[in-house]
Amino acid sequence: MSEANPEMALTADGKAHHRGTETQRHRGRKKISQETERKQKANQIELFQKANGSKPRILALSIPLSSPPCLYQIGPFSVPLCLCASVVILFHFTPARRFKRGSRPKPGPSPAYNPFRHILPVLMKYRVCKVFEVESGHMLSKHPGRCRFPHGHSRRIEVVVSSDALDANDMVCDFKALKLAIHSIADRFDHAMALNSADLQRAQFEAGRVVIFDGQDPTTEVIAKHLYDQLAALVRAGGAFQADGLTYHLPTTLSVERVRVGETSSTWAEYGQ
């Protein structure tokens, strides 16, 4: 009676065939296992894409080595270093369509990735800006340094107003109306000294052009808020201005978004919504 050969097996029709060596069978099982694992991962990514519309992508994986406190020699210095083990995995979610080779993104916003798509039309506005420039002096009585002494700035004043809809002339506001409105409130700062009503140096300037702020230093921030409040009041009142034989109105539907006042070429202050 011959001993059964473990590397031989019978097929369904009773014929013998070679099963391969144990190493070959192990490799086969490993290959099947890897294939199954690959399919499972592909299924998970597909499910994730369906649920989130994007594909997770590992951007960075860093595993700093752990080491006890020790000294590293850097040039003539000994530097103590202590690294804590950490694993940082960053996921970047990008629209799935960008991963499809050869496919171009469709034009326009993708509704799938814009959670505010239903309210955006309500938030959209028309905005216009008018710039005005004045040469303005001021003194800051509370400032510990040089700013408490009389000095001046070439101020650039930017006013931004907005509206949800255009008027009968397809405008937010006639720029001429805005110019006249800003001029009426900002012109008094031109070649004038702005100061705090409590400033001890006030008396020597009162004979000239002055703009007095009640108990406040006329900082650029304070001037920006002052101009904002003045313009907002004009808009609420539906201000009308005469120029070139015409009357220009500020629409009461106008919203004053912000007033920005420059102090130097690199600094400004803003007040607004």
Ligand SMILES: [Zn+2]
């Ligand atoms: Zn100043």
